[in-house]
Amino acid sequence: MTTPQTLLSNLAKPAQAFSKAEQKVADAILANPELTTRSSIARLAQSAEVSEPTVNRFCKRLGATGFPDFKLKLALSLASGARFINSAVAEDDTAPTFTPKIFNASIHALEKTRDSIDPKLIHHVIDEVVASKRIYFFGQGNSGPVAQDAEFKFFRFNTPVSAHQDPLMQRMLAAASKPGDLLFIISYTGRTIGLVETARLARDSLATVISITAPASPLARASDLAITLDVGEDTDEYLPMTSRLAQLTLLDVIATGVTLRQGQAHLPHLARIKASLASTRFDSVEQDV
Amino acid sequence: MTTPQTLLSNLAKPAQAFSKAEQKVADAILANPELTTRSSIARLAQSAEVSEPTVNRFCKRLGATGFPDFKLKLALSLASGARFINSAVAEDDTAPTFTPKIFNASIHALEKTRDSIDPKLIHHVIDEVVASKRIYFFGQGNSGPVAQDAEFKFFRFNTPVSAHQDPLMQRMLAAASKPGDLLFIISYTGRTIGLVETARLARDSLATVISITAPASPLARASDLAITLDVGEDTDEYLPMTSRLAQLTLLDVIATGVTLRQGQAHLPHLARIKASLASTRFDSVEQDV
């Protein structure tokens, strides 16, 4: 299933439309990929008979942040079927080829998010959750289901929680919010007008607003705390939104943090929830919730 | 000599007899190995609170020729799957430690799903979607948001689609279904009584039922096609459900397959959807949907 050497085969593909100098770089890498993972940019430039910046540009064109990053990805691609580069879905893809690509794109988004999250910020968010009297999750469009998922997750705590996708309802609840209320606003772009206004309304009411959104977006600016996710999308029209997976996992992290913070205190509450579900199952050992 | 796999476990081994400063380095690397593979020696030295030469000596002691070589070997060791040794969340975990653990658990779930999916089955599912006159997504509990997410995704196609979380609604729609109708039923356990009965009702009405659920479960048996996900036990009480991420990505795969199958035919439909959203944004370049 896992096609090994995806980066490599990508290099070899003639359809790649490399420029002359870049083709030389590709050839030089292909001639001895293992060596390349341990080369300096100068050595590779020399063996490809091009200048060093050309090598650097070549790396960036292939999605790396620079030469060292490229070497790392190349090494991984050699070791275990590449999952970083060339996950673009093409029109001639079939189920066996696009299935791993899409999973890889999702995995990549999570890896990127994992490495960009600031634990201190998470800590602050958990503080706010623990301190709150009531929690709302707001999302529209694709982020609506994320908000709802969060509701299920946070339902385990004793704090009242609800998720809302309807813009009017969101607006009304924001306007009616009070100090001690905590609003999570989830938006990939952070540019949905209604949600930004909702954030402002809530803050006017002295509620706390935490957004999960794009860096430097209007929503991020309008929030008390903003967890910004830059998953980097839109490059491939066939690749679906991976940001919601990052949002979901991020909310998992926050919920887990709250659970750990609360310690054993809430366990009886949880037991009641589990018991209430038992009768809806064929077999009560496992559960969806 | 240092084979890739042994590097990580070597670090974790207490028997290693590291000196004080070297132990700090080992701890810092273990705290976030993925990040280390992309760090500079200065960054790692700082996070371990030691000097840079100490890090360098540490690397050499472990058989690398220097820091870059060490990073390379570390990356390879991570790629070979040694990274999940430490992913159980413990009560004394704090934000910096449990955050990567949870992301890793999610990533692992996707990797496992990626490698267990049968592309032929996906192909059949896409056939059914393309052939269908109407599509329903049913889920309860945690799978409810997944169904809703799928609705957003499949809305792009011309086939009428709706998601339902209410058991009564699901039952009624299943009973009223007709040949040409396609029901996706999403359930992690495949043991929710209501959903299994719904599947039977729908098949009695000659609709097609595709489930995304657990292997060998009652729901899987009650379906025409079952995509079974075995993400693994939730052995750790603090680790959240990762199955829904696998479900979501799987539905991404199916939707992408349908898109590719339909080719350009549906593009005008998509353009209209995009246009309808433009006025709700501060900046119409990006979008949530």
Added chain:
DNA sequence: ACAATAATGTAATAAAAATACATTTATAAG
């Protein structure tokens, strides 16, 4: 043939890693 643009290279700068060497800390002998 000539602008406009893209591609590539040169030279300078910044960043990273390794080295030489100084200082501190631990150890063991008297």
Added chain:
DNA sequence: CTTATAAATGTATTTTTATTACATTATTGT
């Protein structure tokens, strides 16, 4: 309990490596 000795660690410097800014050279379309 010193004090010589060795081991460990850190500081400052040099060397290597990577990136950037900018100049030059090709390429393309009119």
